Amino acid sequence: MSGHVTAPAAALADELPNWVTLLRAPNPGPMTLDGTNTWVLRAAPGEPAVVIDPGPADEGHLAAIAAYAPVGFVLITHGHPDHTEGAPRLSGLLGGVPVLAVDPVHTIGGEPLTEPGEHFGLEIRPLDTPGHTADSVCFLVECGDERVVLTGDTILGRGTTVVAHPDGHLGDYLTSLGRLSAYRGIPALPGHGPALADCAAAADLYLAHRRARLDQVRAAVAAGAHTPGEVVAAVYADVDRSLWWAAEWSVRAQLEYLGVDTGESGPGVSGLEHM
Numbered sequence: 142m143s144g145h146v147t148a149p150a151a152a153l154a155d156e157l158p159n160w161v162t163l164l165r166a167p168n169p170g171p172m173t174l175d176g177t178n179t180w181v182l183r184a185a186p187g188e189p190a191v192v193i194d195p196g197p198a199d200e201g202h203l204a205a206i207a208a209y210a211p212v213g214f215v216l217i218t219h220g221h222p223d224h225t226e227g228a229p230r231l232s233g234l235l236g237g238v239p240v241l242a243v244d245p246v247h248t249i250g251g252e253p254l255t256e257p258g259e260h261f262g263l264e265i266r267p268l269d270t271p272g273h274t275a276d277s278v279c280f281l282v283e284c285g286d287e288r289v290v291l292t293g294d295t296i297l298g299r300g301t302t303v304v305a306h307p308d309g310h311l312g313d314y315l316t317s318l319g320r321l322s323a324y325r326g327i328p329a330l331p332g333h334g335p336a337l338a339d340c341a342a343a344a345d346l347y348l349a350h351r352r353a354r355l356d357q358v359r360a361a362v363a364a365g366a367h368t369p370g371e372v373v374a375a376v377y378a379d380v381d382r383s384l385w386w387a388a389e390w391s392v393r394a395q396l397e398y399l400g401v402d403t404g405e406s407g408p409g410v411s412g413l414e415h416m
Contacts, residue, residue: 149299150343154328154336158287160184160263161330164205166196168223171384174299174333177223180291181209184262184284189213191263193280193291194332195227195240203227207234213261216254217242218293218332219277243276270295270321272314273302279321289328290340296321298334301350303387306394314394315351318344358395368403369393 157163166177177196183189192215196202206212212235217225225247228240232249239251257266264283271277273294280291294302295317304314321329321344329340337343354376361375369392377388396403 149335149337150346151337151339154338157336158289160284161289166199166202168197173223178332179206180330182263182282189261191216191260194218194224195231197223198226198230203231203234206231210235212238214238215240216280217247218291219274220244220247224332243278268320270317272304272310272317274308289330290324292329293332296329296331296343296347298331298337301347303391304394305390306397309394311394311398315348318348355395359399362401369396
């Protein structure tokens with residue numbers, strides 16, 4: 142049986158490129174690990190920076206980001222509040238800098254960045270990677286001869302992410318992991334946890350883990366588990382019971398993917414909006 146993944150999904154990156162800065166928000170927790178990662182990218186001194194995921198509305202954290210002005214724009218990997226809550230305030234601190242997200246709700250003063258292009262000395266290619274949420278994107282960024290992938294919560298620096306049905310969709314997530322497995326040897330800069338040395342290696346491990354979990358869910362259903370709660374008890378016994386509520390949302394996504402009708406209407410994902 143596949144165990145719960147708590148370690149990094151790939152080797153840790155030895156160091157960050159000199160054009161990448163990590164600012165970690167002071168919001169640690171079971172779902173946010175050490176806190177939300179805000180990434181600041183600047184191609185060269187004097188060039189405007191690009192900020193990825195402002196994080197929560199913490200004044201100290203937002204002031205630390207604003208200290209890296211000038212900033213050209215802010216990018217959002219997905220709409221969960223631990224990544225977006227501070228965006229309006231940060232935009233104001235930076236004099237109305239645009240915030241660009243897939244979901245218009247999280248966009249301020251601009252349109253989503255959907256096409257690859259050169260911005261302030263950085264080549265930025267958006268990667269459509271739904272699954273963790275419907276609006277999840279990653280960003281492949283190139284500066285000189287170095288490349289990184291900003292993965293948001295699609296790949297974490299430690300452990301695995303939750304795919305929370307119905308906003309999260311497991312089929313889409315598996316497809317997105319397959320897409321990220323193409324970026325062999327390129328560091329992954331995640332939304333939580335440490336930077337990883339190889340995006341593709343992490344994606345491969347995530348895919349193997351998800352497929353093993355699906356086999357376990359199939360077996361649990363075949364053995365008579367009828368509800369998400371019963372599947373969690375059978376499959377996620379290695380997970381701390383305080384996190385079973387989150388595991389249940391992943392199970393709902395797994396059952397939907399497998400076409401298993403639990404007879405439940407499926408409430409919203411209250412509580413997972415902070416993941």
